[in-house]
Amino acid sequence: MSRPATIAFIGLLLSLAACKSGAEKADAYEAQYDRMMSIQAYPAAMSAIQKAVSYDDSSARRYLKLAELQMQMGRPAAAANSFQAALDLEPDNIEALENMSILAVRSGQFDAAKRFIDPLLALSASDPAGLLASGAIAVSQRRFRDALPLSDQIIAALPDRADGYVLKARALDGLGRTREAIDLMEKRAAVADDPRDLLFQVMTFYRRIGDMRGIRATAIKMMPLYPDDPRYALEAARAYAAARDQDKVHEIIGGLLQHFAHNPDVLIAIGNFWRDTQPLPQAQAQIAKLAADSPPRVRAALANQLIGMGDPHDALELLASLAPANVTSGNIDSQTRYARALFATGQTAQAKAKADAVLAFDRGNPEALLVRARLKLMAKDYRGAFTDAQLVTNDDDSNEEAALLVAQVYAAQGNQVLAAGAFGNVRQQFPESTNALQAEIDWLISQKRTDEAAQRAVSFYRTHPRSGPAMQIARTTCTRTRGPACGLEVPSVAKMLAL
Template structure:
């Protein structure tokens, strides 16, 4: 005797996994070896958040019915969820080999390949999915995600825009589209799609968080705060909204916010990102209240959590840095000026004044600020990973790819800025490829930089060293070594600009910049706070204020907290240490 699966399938379609589980258990008591019910039982376990418990059911179903295609695909999906990617790929390759038209298997194969870092295989599988489901938003969104992870922002944006034509009211798609539009220098469109997502789904928290961040980037703090408050009306313990509000609020507002943050902290999962975000929020509130003990305590807890979530590999970092420096020596081959607008690379440790410097340069009528560009690193990655030469052909290919990756620039643009922090590793490539490229290098007291980083919550794994004071000192020393190396090879094409001089007299510093770059100084360069450009970094709200010196030397007040970092700095690489008697 067997049960009719129709009620279970109906419950499955409505997402009622508990009912599916009950019906499957009842059916399996009557027919223990029924592969169909084993498959449904496994789906129910996975849907209820127990993917490990699902595996034996899938495996038994396949043992009893090796050609049960759906069960094999479901097993592969569960293995992807569990991170067992090699096993998942074996099942998926079997599926796509026997049925090349199985679009969902190709989608899973793409996810598995990307999970183990094989971008080419992931894209090939995603392309196959798109071919099998032409014009379908899901496949285009999957491929756009892969393009984005690989740094091909133009291709990601093109896929998302094509997907939007197919499904203009897809909320998840609108959210995914917002940031690539902002990065492509279309801030109005980025706001519009995020606003549309909120209109379609007013209680959709990711939609509201996305719109709030676009407001921050545009300098509209009041609109951002209103949106974060709306998120908290829906979910009072939402950690990201609480953290962002803490950074936007004044001291009085944060005193009213503090109890809500404390309440959320009590229920946040130990060791989670939410827990770290809430400690960062409390650290900000403590700083505004001059509560140094509370500041140090919450920063220590927040950063310790983040360091566990995103560990730093000092050995790998050292090996990569040394390999990149070994590629270039004095007298290295360099090409002449390129075609079209020339790049100004604004370099410096994160929080060293690069955003401010870009705003100063971007105020000039012939300079267009483009923020942190992924394209150069993406274009150079295959060459670096493969140990290939950066010969004349490779340099020409890089220039062509870089030009193709640029957004449409305003008429009259002669130069553009790129302030991607990781470009400091790539200086040899960037300057060798184009003779009219220049580097503006911000130097700031490393202790002030460390204090700022220790208080920040920075996105992305590239900055994972910032969550451990010893790791931060190690990375800073590597950075200083690399910049000294590049300065020795390209002495006339790198300008060192002390942050302390920039904020002390922005008029004089901007005049120096203009003269070195061959520009006629424009008075607007001395008023970067009046810039209307979007700012896609943590500095967004700070740059809307007039230039000030309040952060210079601030590390002295927190010297004890920074002691492990200061002890790890190499005095031979940091002359600033000797200047202050340390």
């Protein structure tokens, strides 16, 4: 063999050896992936399967493993790319077609979904994933009658999975048969090994139709299934409070206080629960006690809640040690809340000094701007009050207090047309707010529009029957106005309000 031929032959052998080495490395990394997955070491498994694919990208099987792990780690976009790579290698791969169908439906790409569903059902006419995707598209397009037989096929194929039952319930609900849908879900949830998806759908139906008894009963069932989610525990606590089972209420709230002792959002939610289910003085006392025993960040948040509940004096005491003379980035939140408490207790000079100090440190601080705006409104500096409030709404149109303050500035100026428009905007933007409701009612009564004030209060209460503040506002407003909405037009309201 000539020298050039020998060199070429050796090169070919080296090339073949390299190919073999790459495939062997891919197999080794894939085996490592399998081992890591067996012990749920997901980051290590991800690294291993990515290396396997980098050494051999001609295997659909490896792309499927990569996609499944990406799905498990909450990366659906990356998973879609991996499933598509598997399909590029094996266009009739059922697993990839199934997953691409579902991912496309979840993202609302129905035309794309059909490109995967059609070949999938051509390969397997009763494939549950293809049927589920077709049913989901039918529901999204409000073709509820088309979705019903598809849901029955899914239930027949996968009787132990929630998917078919949930699809059928949504189709029944779309046809106006919501109670039938709820009954289907509840019966299935009673025998399911994992009823969470079913009960979540039941809760959605009950909330939409405003069935408080159903909401509460479902919350009690859901609480043990979501031990780390305080929302269901609080909903269950409301259910037990409505049933006057105080032992269960104390057990649930005590558990939340223990597990979420440093979480201000949960503790504020507990404060709201106390406010809604107990006499206001008792709720204020409990929140003040809870705040006193909490870390500074939590104490400041709870003190701010007390101000909103009409107890600025306890809030002032709680905040005093958190608001020294010098404003820093570490204490600015406590400083602004302290300024708010000073204003609420009538210490206007001190409130102005504190707000000015905060604004010297951060001229755009929304809390301090709102304190300054209220001080200007009190001094009848309407232009200045409006400017400060508008600065806040320009930066954050979700700031309820600022939007409400704009309406109150118009009302104080006597500009009733602009005030009416501004209160209407606040009502539309913050439909659940009792603070906005009370402010608008006060303004309506000041304008001698008492029947309209009563109608607003009663209408809000009827849609929020478990809200303590809503009931109190309705009762107080009806006592002040005796409007027709309080009894003549809707007799049941008078009974609810005990007028």
